[in-house]
Amino acid sequence: MGPSHPQNSDRPLVDPEALAHVFDALGGGVVDVKPRLLFTECERRFPDPIPLHLFLPPSGIGSITLIEAAVMTALVNLIQPRGIFEFGTFLGYSTALFLRNSPASSPVCSIDLGAAANALDLASGLVEADVRQDAQKNDDFLRSRQGVLGPTYLRNLPPHEAGRLTLLQGDSRALDVSARNLRGRFGLVFVDGGHDEETVRSDTEKAYELIDGDGLILWHDFRSAIHGDVTTYLDKLSSHILVVSVTNTLLAFTAVGNTRTRLISRAAPR
DSSP: OOOBOOOOTTSOBOOHHHHHHHHHOOOOEEEEEOHHHHHHHHHHHOSSOOOOOOOOOOSSSSSOOHHHHHHHHHHHHHHOOSOEEEEOOTTSHHHHHHHHHSOTTOOEEEEEOGGGGTTOOTTTTOOHHHHHHOHHHHHHHHHHHHHHHOOGGGTTOOHHHHTTEEEEESOGGGOOTTTTTOTTOOSEEEEOSOOSHHHHHHHHHHHHHHHTTSEEEEEEOTTBSSOHHHHHHHHHHTTTSEEEEETTSSEEEEEETTHHHHHSOOOOOO
16 A cells, blocks of 8 residues: 555546446546545435444554545445455455445455465565555565464454455465356455556456456555556556546446446435
């Protein structure tokens, strides 16, 4: 995770009705929307306010922010995914967020290097300035920290949450979706693992297999000042799919299949 680039003024913000029309289009591109749009849509669709269940975010680098947690929870409520898959467990903060804010029937599965990172001494000699400015050193630091600390936010989960969680360990690029019997089992995939273009591409291609035609793919670190490969890859991908960038966050998403038409409700305000 790193600070975001300033928003591109050439990419217009859209209102709810315009966004609905954008989702109806078959073309690609990048469109910017404010977090408030998603919050407003939740208010339009649900009679009661939506609770947000979360821990305080980690104070160090590498996690999502509070506004990002709120956006992710709004998306989960809007699409009610049949299951959630996450590339990049790290300390388990976003994993716990998904568990606490998703339907009780939705399994949550997350993959990270896990124990494989315990043998890595990648963070040795790094200083904070390096970690915050260099993409490779940033990833090395995060991998090392995850290997040492493990998913601390997933300890002592209540039984009803622990029973829905599956943690996988290994390089996500080697994940065999079919062999793991994971194809088509998820309605939301969160891509926040390795930040080099090869890994982002591999994780995204697997995300389409995990969703298998209907769901939402959500990326982190879009327009990050550190992890430029994420932005490079998504800019290329947007030549043939619609990528929605949420302003004031590092989140971007695309709706696949029927999720295009049901993410933004046309219901009248209450």
